[in-house]
Amino acid sequence: MTGGAGNAGTGSTGVAIADPIIAARSTAVLEANWRKSHTVPAAGLYPHQWSWDSAFIAMGLARISPRRAGQEMDALFAGQWDDGRLPQIVFDPHRDQEYSPGAAFWQSRSIPGAPASVDTAGLVQPPNHAWAVWRIHQADPGESRRRSFLQRNYPKLLQWHAYLSGRRDRGNSGLAAIVHPWESGTDNSPLWDTAMTRVPADCKTELKRPDLRHADPGERPSQKEYGKYFWMAERYRDHNCDDADTDYPFLMEDPLFNTLLAVSELALADIAAELGLPGTPHRKRAKLITAALEELYVPELGCYSARDVTDGSVIRKATINGLVPLLLPGNAHADELLATLNGPRFMAGNALLVPSYDATAEDHNPALYWRGPAWFNMSWMVAEALEGLGQTDQADFLRGNIGRLAVEHEFPEYVDPWTGAAHGTRSFSWTAALALETTYQRSRP
Incomplete structure (x- = not known):
């Protein structure tokens, strides 16, 4: 890999490595999952290029090879549709x-406006891409400008x-x-439970579930959930992914998705x-x-939640999605969010990483996908937010556990918090x- 992990505790840019x-072991995983132009999330379970995965991957790659990180984003942008969607x-x-x-x-x-040279899904993922592009540039401005x-x-x-x-x-x-x-x-987050009751499960596609060859069924969404997922995907596809289906049953405003849109707008300002x-x-x-x-903030939960566009209701469930707005500069609820983060719903009880769902909820499950386990990207974003708020000790605690648990357990998808x-x-x-x-030490004022 161009710009390797370096020797004696320094990277290719001369920045100290914690x-x-x-x-070295992280770099080896990324090298094994590299596919000439991009990185797959996992060789067996996820054999294609995923959108927000690639942006997170690029942020890490930028530490050792800004050029390869740039290639990661270039490959993703090759799939952009005429309407702008990634x-x-x-x-x-x-x-x-x-x-x-x-x-x-x-x-x-066969869908108007989709790229002619590559095959893609019609759906999108959270917009962390401008954030990643700016971090890649920062890693090596000279190389970025040359290219x-x-x-x-x-x-x-x-x-x-x-x-x-616009359209969304x-x-x-x-x-x-x-x-x-x-x-x-956050596929099967409890935030979507109510909306999902409106969605039929009688999809036309045969559900083969190749994912279950690579993960325990108890750690994945159920067959019934997949039937609903496919029903929605079929309907969206059959409307040419045009975002103009007036009777479509699932329209949600997610605090995680929109926080990353705002963070990426700030990155666009820097770009x-x-x-x-200007x-x-x-x-x-x-x-x-x-x-x-602000319309998604729920005082009794002490965090943000999702709003159902079909009826205007805000879901009363505390999830990691509702803590990610800590990333936003000058957040009016930063103190409340920090209290919730460190309270019984999330980090209280000696949690190592941030749970994906309210630990006090009766249906919390620390092993089931987005219904309780801790995900490394979410804890990383919370650590980034804590750093920005001057909470460096807690940021370092999360970052330290991200690296330690990753290596101890062969870089798992998620863990018990x-x-x-x-x-x-x-x-x-x-x-x-x-x-x-996280192994690269950040300079601090």
């Missing part, structure tokens, strides 16, 4: 039988954000709506400034999204990338 062993998945045509729904399900090349990295990607990011702020503002609230649980990145363009419009847009998110027991698949790329990122 733990060279973690750096697809949830860019498919490897040679691996279509190993994941469902695959390219044969989506038939994207015109920002100049090439800024217009694509503008199109992506315009799509989300289904509630006319200033927030982007997701049209499928897969778009949230614009680097290119000699960054003020992006900062204004970030403030508008932050203000709109209190015991650290591994769940899901292993050699998971964003776990490796973010463990790698």
